[in-house]
Amino acid sequence: MTFEVAEPRLSRFGTPDRSKFPADVEELFVDAEKKQGRVPNYLNSYAHNTETLKRLLTFYHSLWDPNGGTLTIQERELISVVVSHENGCGYCKANHRAGLAAALKDRELAHRIADDHHIIGFGPREQAIVDLAVKLTVNPSHVNDTDVLGLRDHGLTDEQIVEVIEVTSFFNYTNRLTIGIGTRPDEEFFQR
Missing domain, CATH: 1.20.5 (Single alpha-helices involved in coiled-coils or other helix-helix interfaces)
Known part of the structure; x- marks a missing residue:
């Protein structure tokens, strides 16, 4: 066969x-x-x-302007990878996995996050960001004040919290666009 x-x-x-x-x-x-x-x-x-x-x-x-935004590039790439994983967008997950690896300077950790972020022992700030990004992606109508404003307890400002929501929302849009169009991941993604 x-x-x-x-x-x-x-x-x-x-x-x-x-x-x-x-x-x-x-x-x-x-x-x-x-x-x-x-x-x-x-x-x-x-x-x-x-x-x-x-x-x-x-x-x-x-x-993604390195001189703009209130979140670190690591946090933005983390959100993009987690949201893309949850949505099943292979293109965006593979592309931003490489971006996360570069931002973290840790290829293996980036791959582990992209493959299954659920088993990563994130710090409290990163976990709170991931939790909001996941809930806003998979169950948006159930996002509540605790989900959003609870990020303050992890050192995020209101401006940063809005940016978490913005980056999450942007990747939900691009994932759906990319999946709908059927964009095939570039061969280069599998070499890094």
């Missing part, structure tokens, strides 16, 4: 026709090729609607 799988595809929509891109979107692709030596699959898959791509990137870049 042989083990068979279908030929992988970039997304449900295939590869977009770059000749039809507006100049600003083509510039994104050229920049990606210069910086990474390739165009990531998310750019190709989201570019089937260039306005969707631009809106998403504008929001993403503001959330």
